[in-house]
Amino acid sequence: MIRPIASLGRGTLEALSALGRASMFLAQSAVGIPSREGWHLWLRQMHFIGVMSLAIVLVSGLFIGMVLGLQGYTILVGFGAEDALGQMVALSLLRELAPVVAALLFAGRAGSALTAEIGLMKATEQLTSMEMIGIDPLRRIVAPRLWAGFISMPLLTVGFSVVGIWGGYLVGVQWLGVFDGSYWSNMQSSVAFVDDILNGMLKSVVFGLVVTWIAVFQGYDLIPTSEGISRATTRTVVYSSLAVLGLDFVLTALMFGELG
Amino acid sequence: MKRSKMMEFGVGLFVLAGILGMVFLGLRVSGISLGVPQDTFTLQANFANIGGLKSGSRVAMAGVTIGRVTDVALDTEWLDARVTMELDEDLEGKISRDSTASILTSGLLGEQYVGLSVGGDPEMLEEGDTIRDTQQALVLEQLIQQFVSNMTSD
Numbered sequence: 001m002i003r004p005i006a007s008l009g010r011g012t013l014e015a016l017s018a019l020g021r022a023s024m025f026l027a028q029s030a031v032g033i034p035s036r037e038g039w040h041l042w043l044r045q046m047h048f049i050g051v052m053s054l055a056i057v058l059v060s061g062l063f064i065g066m067v068l069g070l071q072g073y074t075i076l077v078g079f080g081a082e083d084a085l086g087q088m089v090a091l092s093l094l095r096e097l098a099p100v101v102a103a104l105l106f107a108g109r110a111g112s113a114l115t116a117e118i119g120l121m122k123a124t125e126q127l128t129s130m131e132m133i134g135i136d137p138l139r140r141i142v143a144p145r146l147w148a149g150f151i152s153m154p155l156l157t158v159g160f161s162v163v164g165i166w167g168g169y170l171v172g173v174q175w176l177g178v179f180d181g182s183y184w185s186n187m188q189s190s191v192a193f194v195d196d197i198l199n200g201m202l203k204s205v206v207f208g209l210v211v212t213w214i215a216v217f218q219g220y221d222l223i224p225t226s227e228g229i230s231r232a233t234t235r236t237v238v239y240s241s242l243a244v245l246g247l248d249f250v251l252t253a254l255m256f257g258e259l260g
Numbered sequence: 261m262k263r264s265k266m267m268e269f270g271v272g273l274f275v276l277a278g279i280l281g282m283v284f285l286g287l288r289v290s291g292i293s294l295g296v297p298q299d300t301f302t303l304q305a306n307f308a309n310i311g312g313l314k315s316g317s318r319v320a321m322a323g324v325t326i327g328r329v330t331d332v333a334l335d336t337e338w339l340d341a342r343v344t345m346e347l348d349e350d351l352e353g354k355i356s357r358d359s360t361a362s363i364l365t366s367g368l369l370g371e372q373y374v375g376l377s378v379g380g381d382p383e384m385l386e387e388g389d390t391i392r393d394t395q396q397a398l399v400l401e402q403l404i405q406q407f408v409s410n411m412t413s414d
Contacts, residue, residue: 196290
């Protein structure tokens with residue numbers, strides 16, 4: 001009887017301790033304006049995390065938009081309401097699919113790479129060497145990656161939405177014959193800039209911060225062996241995906257539901 | 261050095277594409293107008309039932325959008341729904357006092373909107389006036405109930 005309760009207590013304390021360490025880590029690495037050299041590091045990470053993720057995000061956005069166009073048309077045409085296709089494609093993408101799918105792709109491509117990179121630095125004792133010569137690894141290694149992920153995510157989400165809406169237009173209007181004017185005018189009459197577009201972007205800002213935070217923390221906190229790196233990389237993808245989906249429910253309930 | 265410049269160019273292009281994407285979403289998708297907000301005049305109308313009409317719904321005359329619903333509230337004096345609308349200022353003094361406001365639905369699954377049809381009264385509605393002649397939203401349950409009660413009474 002005592003043992004299960006004790007193990008529950010130990011588990012809770014360990015979880016709280018990890019959360020505390022992760023929060024301290026975030027606070028220590030996120031503060032401070034980068035120096036001239038810091039900007040260069042930050043730029044390099046923006047290139048790796050943002051620009052290099054653009055291809056996978058845009059291609060996925062295009063296909064998801066096309067699928068929405070096709071599925072939406074086949075359902076709506078049964079009610080004679082295919083003119084509402086633009087509204088359906090835009091709202092699905094802006095409110096849900098663009099922030100969530102872009103964040104999941106981001107976690108898989110950039111998040112895992114960040115964990116592996118920082119983890120390998122730790123395993124080869126590069127981080128310790130930096131500390132010994134007086135360079136703070138949190139400022140030099142972690143902060144540029146954290147900020148680059150935080151800024152790249154909303155930009156990737158915008159790209160996803162734009163390409164997805166164009167994909168829906170391509171299938172619905174160009175291939176299936178929905179009237180061009182109805183596609184855009186229905187979209188414009190139902191999409192609100194603040195309620196739909198900015199709230200969707202706000203979601204992506206939160207996801208960007210959370211995914212990058214999980215990725216860099218898992219890399220920094222891992223056991224410095226090859227097995228430790230592989231486990232931390234897996235944990236990054238699993239935790240990030242669960243965090244994105246869980247937070248999406250909470251943010252949706254606050255922004256679009258009746259709970260807010 | 262050249263690689264660094266290419267990287268800077270790539271990141272610059274990425275950020276620029278993001279900003280242009282936001283502009284596209286704002287203008288093309290949500291239909292924000294960059295011009296000065298148009299001057300409007302306000303009219304009100306009381307309905308027995310507004311159905312699914314909400315703030316932001318469009319107001320149309322002859323099928324052309326001429327304004328938006330800005331507020332929907334319960335009139336505590338008459339205990340019906342009081343709808344406030346903002347219409348294009350060009351129409352001020354051109355809508356006759358006996359005009360009718362109806363709550364209509366666009367298409368089978370479309371949203372509800374206010375449709376105005378003009379009467380023949382020489383007196384015109386001015387800022388803040390209330391349209392007296394209104395037609396409530398079509399509520400399917402009431403229609404079925406009427407139909408059933410007519411059938412059973414025969």
